Amino acid sequence: MTNSKQNADAGFGLFLVPIFIFILLSLSLIIKYILSNYPEKVIFGPLYFIFVSIKVFVLEVPLANFTVNILFLIGILFYASMVIPKVRTIYDGLPVLIPFFQMCFLMLIASVFGLEFLNSWADNQMLSKAGAVLSAIITYVLIRLLMSYWYYKFPISSMITRDEKLNNRTVSAATSSANTILLPHGRMHKNLVLFALIFLFLLFIASCRYIPTPLDSNKLMKEQFSREPAAGTRLFDQEFNNGIQARDFNISGLTRDVSTRMLIWDFNSEDHDIVQILVDGKIIQDSIVLTNRPVAFTVPVPGVITIKGIQDQGGGLTxxxxxxxxxxxxxxxxxxxxxxxYTLLPKP
Structure with missing residues (x-):
């Protein structure tokens, strides 16, 4: 009977080995992918996104942000570090890492959402500028209040002796070290990360309903206007105009006697073409080097915007x-x- 039980345990252990290896390989690939594609965003975390948010506010152009699925992958790595025994030992020696990493992760979520609010204003004016800033600030405040409440309700102490842990029945009888670290409310702090993961997962599922269809570059070159592309959209990896023709446009539906923003960029491979921008015949930018990053200008309504070609580096000044x-x-x-x-026409 004993041998049968031992054989069953051995068989179960062998069954778990490939699963464990698969999990480790998956986590390794996630780490490699994130660090390869988003090194500065991961290293500097919420500080990076706060800095980018300030740039969006000042420059009035949208800038690249994390997607929800990347946040979810980062959360999985953090949660895995709290539940995998071999990795979890780092928190036993340095319990301060738990609130530190939790703060970084939750503030990363807040800063990404804050940047998303600002981008929604800068790109499509889905919010007013004041509304976007207020939404970002409220997001930061709510996350910070949540963290304060959580650590007030479920504090993490720094160090408790073995005797104290035995009194609280929090250490198994097999513990042999003279002094070890107690992590009070450890399960609740894992649950905090788990709740964040569930929230991000549900948000990801909801966002899948609104995945935009891929842009048809040939159609865009033929029609030459669309409401689908985001600011900074790059259609071609090489300098290629695909038969595009020089055109003048009437832009209607603008608010009368209120300035509006115009974003301009190179939608081809960057070759540093130069243009001049005039408003009602007056130069507002003598020369601007076009790149894939949009540049914003405030222009009056009604008004006539003139884009004049100054220097073409080859392939057409697109x-x-x-x-x-x-x-x-x-x-x-x-x-x-x-x-x-571009003739700017106010609403009737």
Whole structure:
């Protein structure tokens, strides 16, 4: 009977080995993917996204953000470190790492959501500028209040002796060290990360319903305008205009006597073409080097915006402009010393 039980235990152990190896390999691949594609975002965490949020506020252009699935992968790594015995020992020696990593993870979530609010204003004006800033601040405050409440309700002490742990029945009889670290409310602190993961997972599932369809670059080059592309959209990896023609546009639906923003960028491979920007015949930017990162200009409504070609580095002086208030993006090409005009028309 004993031999049968031992054989069963051995068989079960062998069954768990490939599962354990699979989990380790999966976690290793996740770490490699995140560090390869988002090194500075992971290293500096919420500080990076707070800095980027300030840049969005000042420059008035959207900037790259984390997606929900990347946050979810980071959360999985953190949660795995709290439940895998071999890795969990780092928290036994340094219990302060638990609140530190939790704070980094939760504030990372808050900073990513804050940047998303600001981007929604900068790209499509789904929120007003004040509304986006207020939403970002409220997100930070709510997350911080949650953390304060959680650690007030479930504190983590620094060190408790073996005798104290035995009195509290929190250490198994097999414990042999003279002094070890107690992690009070350890399960609740794992649950905090688990709750965050569940929230991110549900948000990811909800966002899958609104995945935009891939942009048809040939169709965009033919029609030359669309409300689908985000600011900074790059259609081609090489300098390629695909038969695009120089055009003038009328931009309607703007608010009368209120300035609006215009974003301009190179939608092709960056070759540092140069254009000049005029408003009602007056130069507001003598020369601007076009890159894949949008640059914002405040222009009056009504008004006529003129884009004049100054220098073409080869392949055609192509560019895109977007008016976030209408969400309309125009793709265009201009010859050196040639001009394109954009007539801004207010609502009736």
């Amino acid at each position: 560019y895109a402009v977007k008016f976030p208030q209408t969400r309309l993006t125009c793709f265009n090409i201009v010859a050196v010393n040639g001009v394109n005009t």
